[in-house]
Structure formats: C-alpha cells, structure tokens
Amino acid sequence: MLNKKLKLLATWLEAQGEGILARYYADTGPIQDKVWAERAGIGWIGKHSNVISREYGSWIFLGEVLTNQALEPDRPHTEHCGSCSRCLEACPTQAIVKPFVVDANxxxxxxxIENRAETLPEPIVPHLQGWVAGCDICQDVCPWNQRFAQATDVEEFQPYPENVAPTLRELATISAGARSPFSCLGVTPD
Ligand code: B12
Ligand code: SF4
Ligand code: SF4
Known part of the structure; x- marks a missing residue:
C-alpha cells in the first residue's frame, strides 16, 4: 500500500521534466529509513530506536523517494526523549541494550518475524507474552504514543477484518495465500 503511494509520487516527479529520475523504497531497500526520516525533519529516533513524530507518535510507516533533483532540505529533527526510559524498562527481553540501540538477537x-529456526532461543521463549508477529511493547509504553497516536483515516491502511485478534488455531491453519498483516508496506515476508 505504501509502495503504491510512493510509486505515484515518483512517477509524478519523473513526469515534471526531462532527465528527472526517481526511485522509491519502504522498509526493504538498501537505505536506512529511520536515519533519513530524522534528517528530513519527520521525527527523531527514540531510545527504542523507532522514529517518533510530534504529531503521530511512532505508529508511522517510513518510505522515501530518491531523486537526482536538487531540493531545498528540511532541518533535521531534534531529539525529545529527555530523561524518559520507559521503553528500556518495559522491554521483557532487555533487547534495548542501551538508549537508541536494539540488539535484534x-x-x-x-x-x-525473521527467525526461521525450528525453535526459538531459550532466553526468549518465556517472554513472548503472546506475540506471534512482531512486538510493540516498547512503543505501547511510550508517552508520545499514549498522548499523540491517532487512528489512520487512510482506507488502505485499515486492518483486514480477518487479521484482527485471530485465534492461535486460525493462525496455525493460515494458507499461503492469506493477506499478510505486513501488506500495508507492500511487503510480504517470505
Ligand atoms: C532490520 C530492521 C529490524 C530488525 C532490527 C531492528 C533495529 N532496531 O534495527 C528487527 C527485526 C528487530 C526489527 C523490528 C522492528 N521493526 Co524494523 N526494521 C528494520 C529495517 C529493515 C532496517 C533497520 C536498520 O538498518 N537496522 C540496523 C541497526 C544497526 O540500526 P538501527 O537500530 O536502525 O539504529 C542505528 C542507526 O540509527 C544508527 N544511526 C544513528 N544515526 C545515524 C546516522 C547515519 C548516517 C547512519 C548511517 C546511522 C545512524 O545508530 C543506531 C544505533 O546503532 C528498517 C527498514 C529500513 N530499511 O530502514 C525497519 C523499520 C526500522 N522497522 C520498523 C518497525 C515498525 C519495526 C517493529 C515495530 C515491528 C514490530 N511491530 O514488531 C519492530 C521494532 C523493534 C525496535 N524496538 O526497533 C519501521 C520503524 C518505523 C518507525 N516509526 O521508525 C521501519 C523503519 C520499517 C518501515 N519503513 O516502516 N526491525
Ligand atoms: S519490540 Fe519488544 S522485544 Fe523488541 S525492543 Fe521493543 S519491547 Fe523489546
Ligand atoms: S518510551 Fe521514553 S525513552 Fe522510550 S522512545 Fe518513548 S519517549 Fe523515548
């Protein structure tokens, strides 16, 4: 979904003049979405390592359009975590090893999401807390999300009804053709 929107923007940009090139990425490109979002003034990289926007908190998708055109840059965003450390304290596996650094292992x-091993590492298992695809604990506890997060009004970003609170039995029998909860980015994990 996000890729579709980025494609529209990139196609429009290329149509503005001869020689204008544009490439778009979201999530899967060889580019650090968060770093460029911070530099573009969208938000700052919080201590849980995700980008937080003042208007929406961190529940945002990031994507970018690269172009050969010289554009006037926005100012990089300043950091506003202050002395808060709620995400570090809330992470059940102590994955945020120090502010701004997440140990993916x-x-x-x-x-x-990523680990394809038959069994999960022993130190992780007791802390899964029911999560089956991703984990949002460090973002749930963030005061910026608690105060500023907004439900999207973008039709394509609404959750698919069949993906809202599925039972474990339903997940265990999901078919390969089922719509993925990750498809908002236009990405389906393989
Ligand atoms: C690899 C990856 C993961 C890995 C590793 C997480 C991580 N923190 O890197 C795993 C699988 C764990 C993961 C989990 C999640 N992810 Co992820 N992930 C990515 C991915 C593909 C690359 C991130 C990366 O480069 N990591 C490498 C490490 C070394 O860097 P880093 O932690 O980002 O932070 C370092 C840099 O910021 C660097 N740094 C600081 N300043 C500068 C300046 C420059 C110039 C450079 C080069 C670097 C740099 O120093 C930091 C500390 O080492 C991005 C998409 C993308 N292409 O960018 C999505 C992305 C970061 N993920 C995203 C999301 C939503 C998640 C989850 C919430 C999914 C979920 N619901 O479970 C969790 C959150 C976990 C967490 N607390 O971070 C979103 C974040 C949106 C946002 N608001 O920021 C992204 C941007 C995808 C997207 N386009 O929407 N993810
Ligand atoms: S996503 Fe979950 S496990 Fe990963 S750093 Fe955040 S709270 Fe910890
Ligand atoms: S919980 Fe606190 S420290 Fe963590 S990202 Fe949010 S504001 Fe920053």
Missing part, C-alpha cells in the same frame, strides 16, 4: 520482533 534479543528482540521478540526479530524472533517472530
């Missing part, structure tokens, strides 16, 4: 999100 200790992160439930890594083990439930």
């Amino acid at each position: 200790r992160c439930i999100a890594y083990h439930t």
